[in-house]
Amino acid sequence: xxxxxxxxxxxxxxxxxxxxxxxxxxxxxxxxxxxxxxxxxxxxxxxxxxxxxxxxxxxxxxxxxxxxxxxxxxxxxxxxxxxxxxxxxxxxxxxxxxxxxxxxxxxxxxxxxxxxxxxxxxxxxxxxxxxxxxxxxxxxxxxxxxxxxxxxxxxxxxxxxxxxxxxxxxxxxxxxxxxxxxxxxxxxxxxxxxxxxxxxxxxxxxxxxxxxxxxxxxxxxxxxxxxxxxxxxxxxxxxxxxxxxxxxxxxxxxxxxxxxxxxxxxxxxxxxxxxxxxxxxxxxxxx
Amino acid sequence: xxxxxxxxxxxxxxxxxxxxxxxxxxxxxxxxxxxxxxxxxxxxxxxxxxxxxxxxxxxxxxxxxxxxxxxxxxxxxxxxxxxxxxxxxxxxxxxxxxxxxxxxxxxxxxxxxxxxxxxxxxxxxxxxxxxxxxxxxxxxxxxxxxxxxxxxxxxxxxxxxxxxxxxxxxxxxxxxxxxxxxxxxxxxxxxxxxxxxxxxxxxxxxxxxxxxxxxxxxxxxxxxxxxx
Numbered sequence: 001x002x003x004x005x006x007x008x009x010x011x012x013x014x015x016x017x018x019x020x021x022x023x024x025x026x027x028x029x030x031x032x033x034x035x036x037x038x039x040x041x042x043x044x045x046x047x048x049x050x051x052x053x054x055x056x057x058x059x060x061x062x063x064x065x066x067x068x069x070x071x072x073x074x075x076x077x078x079x080x081x082x083x084x085x086x087x088x089x090x091x092x093x094x095x096x097x098x099x100x101x102x103x104x105x106x107x108x109x110x111x112x113x114x115x116x117x118x119x120x121x122x123x124x125x126x127x128x129x130x131x132x133x134x135x136x137x138x139x140x141x142x143x144x145x146x147x148x149x150x151x152x153x154x155x156x157x158x159x160x161x162x163x164x165x166x167x168x169x170x171x172x173x174x175x176x177x178x179x180x181x182x183x184x185x186x187x188x189x190x191x192x193x194x195x196x197x198x199x200x201x202x203x204x205x206x207x208x209x210x211x212x213x214x215x216x217x218x219x220x221x222x223x224x225x226x227x228x229x230x231x232x233x234x235x236x237x238x239x240x241x242x243x244x245x246x247x248x249x250x251x252x253x254x255x256x257x258x259x260x261x262x263x264x265x266x267x268x269x270x271x272x273x274x275x276x277x278x279x280x281x282x283x284x285x286x287x
Numbered sequence: 288x289x290x291x292x293x294x295x296x297x298x299x300x301x302x303x304x305x306x307x308x309x310x311x312x313x314x315x316x317x318x319x320x321x322x323x324x325x326x327x328x329x330x331x332x333x334x335x336x337x338x339x340x341x342x343x344x345x346x347x348x349x350x351x352x353x354x355x356x357x358x359x360x361x362x363x364x365x366x367x368x369x370x371x372x373x374x375x376x377x378x379x380x381x382x383x384x385x386x387x388x389x390x391x392x393x394x395x396x397x398x399x400x401x402x403x404x405x406x407x408x409x410x411x412x413x414x415x416x417x418x419x420x421x422x423x424x425x426x427x428x429x430x431x432x433x434x435x436x437x438x439x440x441x442x443x444x445x446x447x448x449x450x451x452x453x454x455x456x457x458x459x460x461x462x463x464x465x466x467x468x469x470x471x472x473x474x475x476x477x478x479x480x481x482x483x484x485x486x487x488x489x490x491x492x493x494x495x496x497x498x499x500x501x502x503x504x505x506x507x508x509x510x511x512x513x514x515x
Contacts, residue, residue: 219293238360241357241359242291242294242359242360266358267354267358270354271350271358
């Protein structure tokens with residue numbers, strides 16, 4: 001039959017369109033799915049106090065992974081471990097292993113290289129009291145870049161990547177402190193990007209910002225995904241839901257040590273969490 | 288910088304997917320009637336088989352809509368599009384079932400040629416598909432006026448159904464040998480009439496998306512009553 005449902009050209013086009021549904025997944029299509037961080041059996045203590053227990057987690061390359069959970073469950077502690085920010089905290093002790101691209105960050109990568117590869121953005125925008133230009137140029141200069149032309153290109157590129165260039169291009173030599181909070185935060189992101197990291201850790205990057213500035217940062221993070229691996233700690237569950245591809249939930253289960261009670265694609269965590277604890281937290285029944 | 292670009296893109300995709308689902312239902316309706324009138328039960332079988340695709344896609348659509356609701360906090364019109372869409376895909380799925388019903392009838396009638404030829408079932412099917420097409424267009428174009436007009440045109444389908452039914456009753460009364468087939472064709476016409484009813488439902492949802500108003504589009508009988 002010429003005009004059959006299966007053979008008709010119109011129908012075939014429709015079926016093709018239908019097949020394209022599968023590509024509307026929130027997860028961007030990336031080549032392979034190899035881990036950026038492999039975290040195994042991490043236990044972390046401040047003196048006698050255990051604050052993280054048996055954290056096992058694989059953070060995939062190129063995606064946004066968010067870490068959510070009530071206050072005091074060790075989310076920020078966990079994030080800071082990923083570039084060894086806790087090394088200098090008195091009494092801090094870590095057990096277990098964290099591998100970046102297969103190499104142990106405590107034994108096989110020196111901390112300077114680690115922080116070069118794994119940048120960090122904090123809750124309060126913290127630009128240096130220098131010009132906008134010098135803030136972005138700071139990292140590359142520290143790494144020995146002196147060529148003026150190259151520096152200029154790098155600064156412009158980083159500011160463009162952080163969606164800030166158009167707003168500051170005529171005032172690059174003004175103090176960074178003259179910028180608004182949202183602009184300062186994007187400047188801090190530009191500053192991190194200037195040293196070409198593989199990973200950006202973000203600890204509550206929007207909690208000091210108004211909703212529009214927050215949306216701008218969220219949009220920026222969405223653009224950076226794919227090229228960078230992003231790990232974001234946020235108190236704002238809806239923010240985690242909106243922007244991340246994977247979500248991990250930290251909770252206190254038996255005592256004061258945070259545990260990872262759930263990890264999975266954000267869509268699944270927010271529509272059908274596996275753990276009853278996660279469900280109770282997301283629906284506001286505990287926390 | 289456009290804020291929430293990714294969410295906007297996903298919402299657009301969701302609407303495109305809804306239209307695609309509607310197109311599949313339209314094709315199924317057209318081909319089911321074609322199979323019935325041409326006595327082509329291979330084609331009827333394909334319509335039946337493909338209904339499972341429509342059913343699966345409806346669930347897939349709902350799943351994607353729920354994910355957007357759970358993760359993206361849609362408000363205002365974005366929220367209405369998703370809420371309306373969940374109802375619309377339900378209507379579309381049922382319309383697909385009606386198309387399958389027509390294909391089943393074709394199979395029940397076996398391989399015999401039609402003994403009551405010449406009934407305007409194909410014209411009725413064309414009309415039903417045209418209205419569905421316009422309803423889907425009103426959804427994609429956010430056209431409340433078009434939705435209102437299309438919703439009221441359900442009367443045209445009702446009139447056709449009444450005429451076909453009258454003709455079939457005539458046949459049943461005059462020739463007992465044709466009662467079986469006439470009964471089958473009456474059911475097929477009824478399926479088409481139900482598809483048109485659900486098109487009106489879609490139009491009501493489109494008006495809700497555009498205006499925020501939940502209102503029923505009155506059918507002819509209630510319009511006549513209101514003149515009394």
